[in-house]
Amino acid sequence: MSVLTNILTHNKITTLLVFISLITISYCYxxxxxxxxxxxxxxxxxxxxxxxxxxxxxxxxxxxxxxxxxxxxxxxxxxxxxxxxxxxxxxxxxxxxxxxxxxxxxxxxxxxxxxxxxxxxxxxxxxxxxxPKYNYKKGGFYHSLEGKKQLNGIYLILFVVLIIFPILHFLYLKSDLMGRRMKLSQFS
The missing domain is CATH 1.10.287 (Helix Hairpins)
Structure with a gap:
């Protein structure tokens, strides 16, 4: 039963990560x-x-x-x-x-x-x-956020892919490791 729960939890996390990556890709032009x-x-x-x-x-x-x-x-x-x-x-x-x-x-x-x-x-x-305007320094098109800091789409994607995904993956692995340690401690 616990193996099935572990697989389902892993699939939920994977599905969530795939969904988030598709959202970031759809943000591109x-x-x-x-x-x-x-x-x-x-x-x-x-x-x-x-x-x-x-x-x-x-x-x-x-x-x-x-x-x-x-x-x-x-x-x-x-x-x-x-x-x-x-x-x-x-x-x-x-x-x-x-x-x-x-x-x-x-x-x-x-x-x-x-x-x-x-x-x-x-x-x-x-x-x-x-x-969209073109920013030669950043090398891409962007929409101005009307007086707020301008955010280029590629930087948002890089932020999500390089920062958010690894953090989510780390948290998932950490929780998985803690769950395995708890299972091992039950046997000793």
């Missing part, structure tokens, strides 16, 4: 999100803080009935049509100085034509917090 953030950072550095993909591709002026621009009503067909128009106008074969602009147009097209990436971009665009 995906490679697609990082690409979106880098592109947005590039746009804002080059064209100003109010620039977004829709303004960059001049999609914010397209409305079929002359009504106010709405991201949700923007169709795939409209995106492709506008990208082709801009690609033709700014093709690097016409002028070599348009090479970087042409690359940006293609990246913007890839983001908007991929449904998941578009949802992610729209989420951060509409979010009150906006897009």
């Amino acid at each position: 995906t490679p697609d999100e990082i690409e979106i953030f880098q592109f947005q950072l590039d746009l804002t550095k080059k064209y100003g803080s109010k620039m977004d993909i829709y303004k960059f591709l001049k999609l914010d002026t397209i409305t079929a009935d002359g009504s106010k621009f709405d991201i949700q009503k923007l169709t795939r067909k409209q995106i492709i049509k506008q990208v082709r128009k801009l690609s033709t106008k700014y093709h690097p074969d016409k002028n070599k100085k348009y090479l970087k602009l042409y690359e940006r147009i293609n990246i913007a097209k890839e983001i908007l034509l991929n449904e998941e990436n578009k949802k992610t971009y729209d989420y951060y665009l509409k979010s009150a917090r906006g897009f």
Whole structure:
């Protein structure tokens, strides 16, 4: 009976540690999100803080009935049509100085034509917090905590993995050792 209890306790601890590690991993940004953030950072550095993909591709002026621009009503067909128009106008074969602009147009097209990436971009665009900032010293994107100390996601993960997990593991091993000593003392 005690062996079964010991196994169940061990499995609970292991399950808890796996669950905590999954939570910390889910806190990280995906490679697609990082690409979106880098592109947005590039746009804002080059064209100003109010620039977004829709303004960059001049999609914010397209409305079929002359009504106010709405991201949700923007169709795939409209995106492709506008990208082709801009690609033709700014093709690097016409002028070599348009090479970087042409690359940006293609990246913007890839983001908007991929449904998941578009949802992610729209989420951060509409979010009150906006897009994450980039910290060159720490080497990653982070969200500011509005006047509080800024916490980079990677540091939180490292803290949990390198500090919390070993402490939990130590406490588990210590309690397991004490339990075994108590069992041994019963036999003597």
